[in-house]
Amino acid sequence: MASIVVFLVALPLCIGVAAASGVPVALGIVTGIIGGLIVGFLPGSSLQVSGPAAGLAVLVLEFVSEHGTGMLGPVVLMCGLVQMLLGVLKAGGLFQSISLSVVQGMLAGIGLPLILSQIYAVVDSKQHGTPLTNVGGMPDLVEAVAGSPTKLAALGLGVMAIVLCFVWYKVPKPLNKVPAPLIAVVLGCIIAALPGFEGVKKVEFGNMLEALNFVSPGDMTHIFDPAVIMMIITFTVIASAESLFSAAAVDRMHTGPRTKYNQELFAQGVGNAASGVVGGMPLTAVIVRSAANVNAGARTKLSRILHGVWLLGFGLLLPGLLGLIPITVLAGVLLHAGWKLFNPPAFVKMWKTDRGEGIVMLITTAAIFFANLLEGVLAGLAIAVVLIALRMSHMSIKQTITGxxxxxxxxxxxxxxxxPRLIEALEAISDRPRVHVDASRLGHLDLACRSQIEEWGEQRKKAGALHVDIRLPGDKSAEVEEMEEVTTAPEEVEVTAELPNVPAGVGAGPGTAATTAQDHASDSYPNGHQAPSASDFTDTLPPTHERSRPYAEAGYQQTMAQGYAHGHPAHGGYARQHPQHYGPPYAYHPGQPHPGYPQPGYAGHPGQAHHPQHTHYQHPAYPPPQGYPIPQPHPQAAMHPQYQQQPPPPYDPNQPPPPPYQGPPPAGGYWGPGDEWAAQSHGEGSRR
Known part of the structure; x- marks a missing residue:
């Protein structure tokens, strides 16, 4: 189904472009067949459809008028060979890097002359040639149409075709799925058969096989003519650019495989080479055909191949039907195509978006209109490069004059x-005996500006300046100075503090910063780092007044109850040798640091969370406060025998509990058999 839709769109376009190009209409059909059967079969873009290029119709007409139809084949053949070479050299990406304003200006420059030329064809008149001469001949054209009923009839058919092409998309579905050019051609044929339209010109198709004009070796001798070489370059640039721009537009219309630009460029070259061999027209990928292909539901290259088959069958079997088509209707279809290329709303959008790019677009279009296509594109590219250079060369100058x-x-x-701006800034400080020019932080300094700065510095030295300091990008002195600014370290401040005299048994207990620092000083850290000294804890020393070690309000661990203040011997004895036992021997309120011991690491630790696999016991004399859960054995305690539940420790039932916030009494306490170890580690105040 998609191939039939594309065929119905391509048929009037092939005929119309050929008629507008001044070549036999049959060559338009031949070029469309090559675009379907040859280009459609090759890899590249699977959904875009190639055929005669409407954008090149004006150029082809000018060339044929000057050199004849016989030279068209060699030019198109050479154009195809150059495209194939560019594809092999992977130059397809170059066309993607062209500024969008230049591209749209080029398309507008193609569309505007096409519109002017088809205005003459709509009224069955012969155009004058160049766009300027066509504009100059408009008054005579209006006078000729007003005095000729036949031309008025042709104008009516042409206007009907133009209106249909512009408004057909508003027709309700599914009727609007039928291509507008096909509707215009069918209605034009019907109306042209009515009385009063007998004088309207019809298409002269002839025999398609007889229209073929194979290239001979003698024809190739003329390709070295400068005018012919210029036309080969023009055809190559425009055909390649239009095809790849169309491919990018088609890729945005579907979610299938993306276009491989180098392969597509090579495929277009093969198609043009084949068309040139048989004397055909230059072909490109055409967005009108391609959009119809995608909208008709095409998913593979089969639809574009089959559309070439339908064109071949129609040209061979039903050539007489083409003789019923009015030329004015085809001109109306092409005039609509030219308007889409010209696209006036694009100028407004570009101007609102970016004034600079809008100027580039206007200059490109104007240059094509007043000169020619190739020179206009080159002018647009030059202006675009200048615009980019101006925007990329932004430079800020900070001028300071002090004494x-x-x-x-x-x-x-x-x-x-x-x-010019740099010279003005340098001259502004030339009268000072001491000058400094810091250009070391410039992102880019070209040769012209570098030479100007260096020459100005030499002139200042010769003029007797007391001091001339010039720093350019890459100067080692500037790099060293910048590095010194970045790597300057802050001044080191030595902090010392005198340890307070803490009474034995209180400050020397296991909960003070002094003894903790001493313990750390005697440690051997496994990673080889120096253990911290007591001065490292000077900012967290306890107050000088006496504070006794508090007991846990939420319960304490079995190992502590057995007398191992910092952990069970099974864990290595010393808590500092086992990081999971690093902490105070008693747990404070969960999450609440003790006011007397604010140093890091001694904040409130929940007793039940000291080690996840410990079994905890609650001291009978110290029930947990309201709201604190009683610790439960860890569910994996059975996997570790040393953590399994043990019998309660031997508490003396006659031993009274210590007063609140006081340490163990001298004659008793809750240390177990490890009193000697506790006394050695934490002082005599720990002995029972």
Whole structure:
């Protein structure tokens, strides 16, 4: 189904482009067949459809008028060979890097002359040639149409075709799925058969096979003519650009495989070479055909191949039907195509989006209109490069004059486009005996600006300046100074503090910073780092007044109840040798640091969370406060025998509990058989 839709769209376009190009209509059909059967079969873009190029119709007409139809084949053949070479060299990406404003200006420059030329064809008149002469002949054309009933009839058919092409998309579905050019051609044929339209010109198709004009070796001798070489270059650039731009547009219309631009460029070259061999027209990928192909539901290249088959069958079997088509209707279809290329709303959008790009677009279109296509594109590219250079060469100059010293600081990119501004800034500080020019932080400094700065510095030295300091990008002195600014370290401040005298048994207990620091000093850290000294804890020393070690309010662990203040011997004895036992021997309120011991690591630790696999016991004299859960054995305690539940420790039932916030009494306490170890580690105050 998609191939039939594309065929119905392509048929009037092939005939119309051929008629507008001044070549036999049959060559338009032949070019469309090559675009379907040869280009359609090759890899590249699977959904875009190639055929005669409406954008090149004006150029082809000018060339044929000057050199004849016989030279068209060699030019198209050479164009195809150059395209194939560009595809092999992977130059397809070059056409993607062209500025969008240049592309749209080029399309507008193609569309505007096409519109002017088809205005003459709509009224069955012969155009004058160039766009300027066509504009100049408009008054005579209006006078000729007003005095000829036949031309008025042709104008009516042409206007009907133009209106249908512009408004057909508003027709309700599914009727609008039928291509508008096909509807215009069918209605035009019907109306042209009515009385009063007998004088309207019809298409002269002839025999398609007889229209073929194979290239001979003698024809190739003329390709070295400068005018012919220029036309080969023009055809190559425009056909390649239009095909790849169309491919990018088609890729945005579907979610299937993306276009391989180098392969597509090679395929277009093969198609043009084949068309040139038989004397055909230059072909490109056409967005009108391609959009119809995608909208009709095509998913593979089969639809574009079959559309070539339908064109071949129609040209061989039903050539007489083509003789019923009015030329004015085809001109109306092409005039609509030219308007889509010209696309006036694009100028408004480009101007609102970016004034600079809008100027590039206008200049490109105007240059094509007043000169020719190739020169206009080159002019647009040149203006686009200048615009980019101006925007990329932004440079800020900070000027400071203090007493006899003038200073310039340059940032950004210094190019020859900013040279006048740089010279003005240098002259502003030339009268100072001491000058400093810091250009070391420029992102780019071209040769023109660098030479200007260096020459100005030499002139200042010769003029007797007391001090001339110029720093350019890459100077080692500037790099060293910048590195010194970045790597300057803050001043080191030595902090010392005197340890307070803490009474034995209190400050020397296991909960103070002093003894903790001493313990750390005697440790051997496994990673080889120096253990911290007591001065490392000077900012967390306890107050000088006496504080006793508090007991846990939420319960304490079995190992502590057995007398091992910092952990069970099965864990290595010392808590500092086992990081999971690093902490105070008693647990405070969960999450609440003790006011007397604010140092890090001694904040409130929940007793039940000291080690996840410990079994905890609650001291009978110290029930947990309201709201604190009683610790339960860890569910994996059975996997570790040393953590399994043990019998309660031997508490003396006659031993009274200690008063609140006081340490163990001298004659008793809750240390177990490890008193000697506790006394050695934490002082005599720990002994029972």
């Amino acid at each position: 006899d010293t003038g200073r310039l600081e340059l940032r950004g990119n210094a190019t020859f486009l900013r040279l």
